[in-house]
Amino acid sequence: MEKIKCAVIGTGIFGEIHVHTYKTYDRAELVKICDINEKRAKEISKKYSVKYTTDYKEISEDKEIQAVSVATPDFAHKDIVCEMLKNEKNVLVEKPMATNLKDAEQMVKQSKLSKKILMTDFHNRFNPFFVNLKESFDKGEVGNISFIYARLSDRIDVPLKWFTWSGKSGPHWFLFPHIVDLVIWFSNSLPKRIYAIGKKGVLSSYEVDTYDSVTAILDFGKFYATLETSWIIPESWPSIVDFYFKLEGTKGRLIVDFNEFVNKISSDIKKQTFFPFIVGYTPVDDKPFGFASLPIQHFIDCIFENKKPIITPEDGLINVKIIEKIIESIEKG
16 A cells, blocks of 8 residues: 655644654655754654654655645744645644634635645544534534533643743634634534633733633624633643533533543652543554544545545634634724
8 A cells, every 4th residue: 555655844742643643554654754943853753763854845845745744833834834735745734724814814825726635633523522522413412502612721831831932822822723613613603793801911920921811702693602711720730731612502412521531640759630631642552542643644544535624724714713803802802
């Protein structure tokens, strides 16, 4: 079987999941990785036995490579994605597609010109918890949507310790794409009005100029959705992620609460009790286990089988547009 030759640009926490998935998927062949941080590039290169570069144009100019994952920081997608598409690469880009509508529009335009796949990695569409709920909803088991409430937040160590670029993003760009997409995916409709409020203060005291928290109301006419996100959960909190989703229907309700479905580890050595989030990505027998790898494999399957992904370029574009309008509402009051 001839494999799809792949590359990954950006080898941070989530970029490594892409690397591991391509390395172990039987339809993919990982050819090269790229990171501007040469120390990190060398580390991943050695760990997965793959060539590395610090210049993404080496990947765009490599005619052998057919598929590229772009897992660079939130704000640094457009130039790389457009470069790959111009050079006839299929592209899987981490959410958000971009952090402004203009960049997202250019990416979608380039995908149409190149006639190559451009897919945003909304991996919760592959999360078995949400897949199960969506099947129930589509069968009409809970009636029509009355309202949706969704909350996705991180502990404060994510913006303060995980990244150096947190001030160029925020919980609204880093976390909202997931739950905004879930609402659009479930409802198959777009909001008519948006109202939002956001607060700063805690993160800015650490010289990270972004929102601590944002709450948005998306009014769809026949129903509404309330979305919350925060980047200031105390570091003492046992879980890195606080994720809750509720769809209240006219004949029932659907709930996913990741605060309940947890492993619990109590360690005197670490002097803490913590809840590892294992369902997204956990290596088992040197292979990736969890729903985070499924959209990456789906991306490869679409190239391999010459079919369209379930996530369209417009899905990524709409996601950016809604979040940009949320920010506009905050700024304009």
